[in-house]
Amino acid sequence: MKIYLDCIPCFIRQALEAARHATDDIRIHEQAVRGAIGLAIDLDMSQSPPKIGQQMHRLIRGLTGIEDPYHKVKQQFNNAALKLYPKMRQLIIESRNPIETAVRLAIAGNIIDFGVKSQLQERELEETIEMCLSEELLNVHLDDFLAAVNEAEDILYLADNAGEIVFDRLLIEQLPVDIITVAVKGSPVINDATMEDAVLAGLPKIVEVIDNGSDTPGTILEGCSRSFRNHFEKADLVIAKGQGNYETLNNVNKNIFFLLKVKCPVISRNIGCKAGEMILQKTKAFKGAKENAGI
Amino acid sequence: MKIYLDCIPCFIRQALEAARHATDDIRIHEQAVRGAIGLAIDLDMSQSPPKIGQQMHRLIRGLTGIEDPYHKVKQQFNNAALKLYPKMRQLIIESRNPIETAVRLAIAGNIIDFGVKSQLQERELEETIEMCLSEELLNVHLDDFLAAVNEAEDILYLADNAGEIVFDRLLIEQLPVDIITVAVKGSPVINDATMEDAVLAGLPKIVEVIDNGSDTPGTILEGCSRSFRNHFEKADLVIAKGQGNYETLNNVNKNIFFLLKVKCPVISRNIGCKAGEMILQKTKAFKGAKENAGI
Numbered sequence A, B: 001m002k003i004y005l006d007c008i009p010c011f012i013r014q015a016l017e018a019a020r021h022a023t024d025d026i027r028i029h030e031q032a033v034r035g036a037i038g039l040a041i042d043l044d045m046s047q048s049p050p051k052i053g054q055q056m057h058r059l060i061r062g063l064t065g066i067e068d069p070y071h072k073v074k075q076q077f078n079n080a081a082l083k084l085y086p087k088m089r090q091l092i093i094e095s096r097n098p099i100e101t102a103v104r105l106a107i108a109g110n111i112i113d114f115g116v117k118s119q120l121q122e123r124e125l126e127e128t129i130e131m132c133l134s135e136e137l138l139n140v141h142l143d144d145f146l147a148a149v150n151e152a153e154d155i156l157y158l159a160d161n162a163g164e165i166v167f168d169r170l171l172i173e174q175l176p177v178d179i180i181t182v183a184v185k186g187s188p189v190i191n192d193a194t195m196e197d198a199v200l201a202g203l204p205k206i207v208e209v210i211d212n213g214s215d216t217p218g219t220i221l222e223g224c225s226r227s228f229r230n231h232f233e234k235a236d237l238v239i240a241k242g243q244g245n246y247e248t249l250n251n252v253n254k255n256i257f258f259l260l261k262v263k264c265p266v267i268s269r270n271i272g273c274k275a276g277e278m279i280l281q282k283t284k285a286f287k288g289a290k291e292n293a294g295i
Helices: A007-022 A026-041 A049-064 A071-094 A098-109 A122-134 A142-151 A164-172 A195-200 A226-234 A242-249 A265-271 B007-022 B026-041 B049-064 B071-094 B098-109 B122-134 B142-151 B164-172 B195-200 B226-234 B242-249 B265-271
Strands: A155-158 A180-184 A208-211 A237-241 A256-261 A278-282 B155-158 B180-184 B208-211 B237-241 B256-261 B278-282
Touching: A007 A026, A007 A049, A007 B007, A007 B026, A026 A049, A026 B007, A026 B026, A049 A242, A071 A098, A071 A122, A071 A164, A071 A195, A098 A122, A098 A142, A098 A164, A098 A256, A098 A278, A142 A237, A142 A278, A164 A180, A180 A195, A180 A226, A195 A208, A208 A226, A237 A242, A242 A256, A242 A265, B007 B026, B007 B049, B026 B049, B049 B242, B071 B098, B071 B122, B071 B164, B071 B195, B098 B122, B098 B142, B098 B164, B098 B256, B098 B278, B142 B237, B142 B278, B164 B180, B180 B195, B180 B226, B195 B208, B208 B226, B237 B242, B242 B256, B242 B265
Parallel strands: A155 A180, A155 A237, A180 A208, A237 A256, B155 B180, B155 B237, B180 B208, B237 B256
Antiparallel strands: A256 A278, B256 B278
16 A cells, blocks of 8 residues: 555654654654654655655654664553453453454454554553444454465464554464464564564464564565565465554455554545444455365 | 644644645645645744644645635535524523533634644534533633623634634623624635634624734734734733634733633643643733732
C-alpha cells in the first residue's frame, strides 16, 4: 500500500511523540518535528507508510540517542496483557467457539499500537477486549481462515506489537503449534515486539520464534534478513498482525491472512470498512490448497 | 498563546482537508500538503496558532482558486442550527436558569469547528447539545460572568463559527441586547462566521453586527480594521467565542470572557483542563467595575 497524503501529518505527530517518549528536552522535541518536516519535503509517495516510519524513527533515535524510546510502555503493556492472560485463556477454553474467541482477542490486542494510539491507557485495552468479544464480525472470514490453517504445513505468524504478543499467544495456542514459526522485529521501532517481548510472553516455550532482522514497523521483505526471507518463502500460510504488516504486504503474491483492528482513516479507506472494525482478511493473491495443486 | 509543536502536524492536516473541501483534484491536494510543509519549515514559533492558520488557509485559497472552501458546510450547519433554534429557545425560556442554559448551548455550538472537527456530522452536534446541557460545570464561572455583564455598558461579542452563530443568538437574546455589538470575520477562513452567516442567523435584527476586516481564524488586533479596533478599545466587556479567540486574546490586557468547548490537547494543556470540557473563563487581566473605578 502506498503512502496517502493523510500519512504525512501523522508521521510528524509520531516524530514528536517518539521524541517525547525519549526525552523531556523540548529543544530535541523541536528538532524532531523539524527533522520529520525535512523528511516530508522530498517524500517519495510511492513508498509504503512503514518505509517512512522506519526512516522517521531512525531519525528520532539518532537525535535523542535513545535506542528504544518506547521500552517503558512496551513493558507496561506486556505486564498488563500478562495479568489478563489467565482470565482470557479461561474464556477461550470455556467458549462455544474457542478459535473465534481467540481470533477476537488477538484482534483486540492490536489496539496496543503507539504509532496510532499514542495515549493508550490500560482501561482502553480492557474496553477494547469487551467490545471485540461482543461486536458483530463483519470483515472476519473465519471459515476461510480455519480451512487455510487446516491445509497449511508451515505457518509463519508475523507479530506486531509488545503487549499484543501475549494476545497472539492465546490464538497461537489454539492453532497447530508444531508447524508455526513466530517472527518479531529485529530491533526496536515504536512499540513493535522484539525478541525480548516474545520471551516475556512465553512464546519460545511453545513455538519457534525468529526475528526478521529489520527495524521497519511492518514487513518490507527486501529489508529483512536472508534467514527471515527464507522462512517467509517456504511458509505456505502467513498470518500477519496489525496495520503495518497490512500496509507492507497487502499486494504481495502470497497466502497471507491479515488480522488487525482498523485504527486510522487511511487503512479504513483502503480496506473499505469503518474505523474501529475487526479485520481477518486474506490477500487477493491467496490460493487454496486445491488451487496450489492445480486441481 | 504561542504555537505548540503539536500544532504543526495539525496545520498540515488542515491544509489537506481545506484542499479537499475546495476540489477533488488530488494533484492540488498534494500541492496543498507540500505548501503547508513549506510554511512549516521556517515556522516562527513565537506566533499564535491562528496566525499560521491565516497564512495556511490563504495558501490553500490561492492554490485552489476557491475563495470559500467551507461555504457548503457553513450553509449546512447554519441550516441545522436554525432548525434546532425554536426548540432550544423554548428550552432556555422554560429552564430554571435561562442564562445558564443559554451559556451551555452557546458552548455546545462551538463544536461546529471544521479546523479541529473536520468530519463533524449533524448527529454529533445534537449529541454535544445533550452533553453540554447535562454535564457538570467545572470551568464555568457563571456568577462572575453575570456580574461582568451587569456592570458592562458596552459589550463586544466575538463570534466564532457559522452554525455556532445561531447558538450565540440564543445567548445574546438573554443579555442586554441594546449594549451589544457582534463581530464576525472580514472574509472567509475555515468555517468561521462572516456577515452572510450573521444575517442568516438573524442577528442584525436584534444587535449591531460588524466585521473585523480580517481573515484570521481568531482575533489578532493588529490585523483587524481600524473600525473594529475602535469597537474593541471602547468595549468594557468582550465575550470571545471559541479556541481561535482564546489563542489570540488570552494574554491581552482587557476584560474578556472566553466561552469555548475544548477540542484539542494543546488548548486543554494551556487551560489545564480535560479535552471536551466547557469553558467560561476570564482573562488574568480582568478587572471588575470597582477595580476599574479605583475603588
